[in-house]
Amino acid sequence: MTQNLEGRATEEQNLLLLLNKENMGKRIAYLFLTFLILDLKAIFSIEQANANIYSSIVDKMIIESQNDTLPYHRLSYMCDVFGPRLSGSENLEKTLIWMLDEMKKDGFANVRADSVKVPHWVRKYEKCELVYPRNADIPVFALGGTISTPKGGIEAEVITVKSFDELESRKGEVKGKIVVYNFPYEGYGKGVQYRFHGAHRAAKYGAVATLIRSISPNVSRNVHTGMMTYADSVIKIPHAAISPEDAMLLERLISYGITPKLRLNIDAETLPDATSFNLIGEITGEEYPDEIIAVGGHTDSWDAGTGAHDNAGGCIVTWEAVRLIKKIGLKPKRTIRIVQWTNEENGVRGGNTYRDMHKDENHVLMFEHDSGIFPPKSVRFTGPEKILEFIKTFDPLFKKFGNVDVTNGGGGVDIGPMMKLGIPGMNIGTDDAGKYFYYHHNHSDTVDKVKKEDLNSCIAIIAAAIYLYSELPSEMLSK
Numbered sequence: 422m423t424q425n426l427e428g429r430a431t432e433e434q435n436l437l438l439l440l441n442k443e444n445m446g447k448r449i450a451y452l453f454l455t456f457l458i459l460d461l462k463a464i465f466s467i468e469q470a471n472a473n474i475y476s477s478i479v480d481k482m483i484i485e486s487q488n489d490t491l492p493y494h495r496l497s498y499m500c501d502v503f504g505p506r507l508s509g510s511e512n513l514e515k516t517l518i519w520m521l522d523e524m525k526k527d528g529f530a531n532v533r534a535d536s537v538k539v540p541h542w543v544r545k546y547e548k549c550e551l552v553y554p555r556n557a558d559i560p561v562f563a564l565g566g567t568i569s570t571p572k573g574g575i576e577a578e579v580i581t582v583k584s585f586d587e588l589e590s591r592k593g594e595v596k597g598k599i600v601v602y603n604f605p606y607e608g609y610g611k612g613v614q615y616r617f618h619g620a621h622r623a624a625k626y627g628a629v630a631t632l633i634r635s636i637s638p639n640v641s642r643n644v645h646t647g648m649m650t651y652a653d654s655v656i657k658i659p660h661a662a663i664s665p666e667d668a669m670l671l672e673r674l675i676s677y678g679i680t681p682k683l684r685l686n687i688d689a690e691t692l693p694d695a696t697s698f699n700l701i702g703e704i705t706g707e708e709y710p711d712e713i714i715a716v717g718g719h720t721d722s723w724d725a726g727t728g729a730h731d732n733a734g735g736c737i738v739t740w741e742a743v744r745l746i747k748k749i750g751l752k753p754k755r756t757i758r759i760v761q762w763t764n765e766e767n768g769v770r771g772g773n774t775y776r777d778m779h780k781d782e783n784h785v786l787m788f789e790h791d792s793g794i795f796p797p798k799s800v801r802f803t804g805p806e807k808i809l810e811f812i813k814t815f816d817p818l819f820k821k822f823g824n825v826d827v828t829n830g831g832g833g834v835d836i837g838p839m840m841k842l843g844i845p846g847m848n849i850g851t852d853d854a855g856k857y858f859y860y861h862h863n864h865s866d867t868v869d870k871v872k873k874e875d876l877n878s879c880i881a882i883i884a885a886a887i888y889l890y891s892e893l894p895s896e897m898l899s900k
């Protein structure tokens with residue numbers, strides 16, 4: 422009793438204190454706390470309501486996608502019948518014609534193709550041989566954009582370095598040599614700098630060619646290709662990838678006091694730009710048809726394997742997610758637009774052309790899938806904090822797909838040009854168990870590496886994410 426009375430007295434005193442004009446700071450703090458509590462209650466009730474309204478829709482998406490055999494058929498057909506889809510290739514153009522036709526069959530609105538000029542680099546021949554201290558073939562994969570060696574190839578001694586720092590410290594030893602970057606795999610981001618910049622960094626000091634250790638945690642004498650660049654002011658030299666085993670072999674030979682010699686022969690050519698296409702198809706929004714959610718993947722791939730994970734899978738899961746929304750009879754409030762971008766791998770001309778042609782239309786979200794087909798583990802979003810907080814209220818719905826979190830940091834290469842203009846971006850993070858870079862830009866990236874259940878899970882969660890986004894209250898999207 423005493424405690425209660427004392428408690429009430431203290432409460433009244435505190436209130437008086439807060440009402441006192443001299444305690445304005447505390448008063449504001451009190452009001453802020455009150456609003457915070459009200460706000461949290463509001464978010465909680467939104468969460469409850471969302472869970473109730475949308476739970477059965479998401480369940481339906483999951484069941485329908487798991488029972489649908491068309492997506493996996495389309496993925497395997499695209500990979501097996503048309504093959505790898507390097508920009509400028511006939512394979513890519515045949516794929517796009519087939520996709521456009523299939524999208525029309527699906528009954529999407531406004532199915533069309535935007536013309537895009539793309540780079541046209543072609544690989545013709547490549548061979549690498551160890552010629553000293555013994556003769557052996559070294560598997561090699563020229564990097565996208567490289568020049569050829571002179572006719573008959575280049576024969577030169579090898580110097581191995583582990584990093585650009587080591588290259589700089591030994592720059593006096595580089596002239597006339599083939600520089601081999603033998604950096605250990607510590608994630609894609611760290612390795613990719615040697616693929617992009619390895620040639621011009623060594624050419625500056627007189628190297629005659631450069632080889633990188635393939636960027637992959639998989640050590641099974643695999644070679645992985647990808648994009649490289651030259652610097653305008655530096656002489657161009659051939660640049661290619663060898664397997665981790667062979668990069669290590671060359672370094673070990675040097676440790677024995679032997680200077681190995683390689684013969685490298687590459688024939689590659691950059692032809693005039695070719696014509697390609699971004700593909701578009703839509704479900705027109707019921708309430709806000711002018712507000713666009715663009716969702717897609719990139720149709721091109723390296724000329725390695727059949728580009729199943731990278732990125733036929735990304736095309737199929739985004740396209741099929743929109744078909745799933747349509748198939749179960751949902752009428753999204755906003756327009757959901759499939760965009761299949763061309764030329765992500767060696768130019769981003771598809772993403773840039775899309776921005777140039779469509780930036781004046783009212784995009785409310787850009788979504789891309791380009792992270793392999795594995796179980797979903799996150800819904801990633803870049804955009805206003807208030808939208809991110811709202812998407813987080815759908816967390817119980819995303820948990821239907823497993824331990825999926827809503828996190829900050831969505832994006833993608835093709836949607837980058839639009840995101841730079843301030844349009845929010847989203848993607849689905851996947852749990853690849855460390856395997857994506859086993860297949861990435863490698864001949865093993867074939868459809869047998871993609872599991873049907875993972876493909877269908879990605880389709881259903883993308884359908885859920887973009888459909889729920891299309892349901893956002895209009896005040897959320899007001900600028």
Ligand SMILES: [Zn+2]
Pocket residue numbers: 719731732765791
């Ligand atoms: Zn990709």
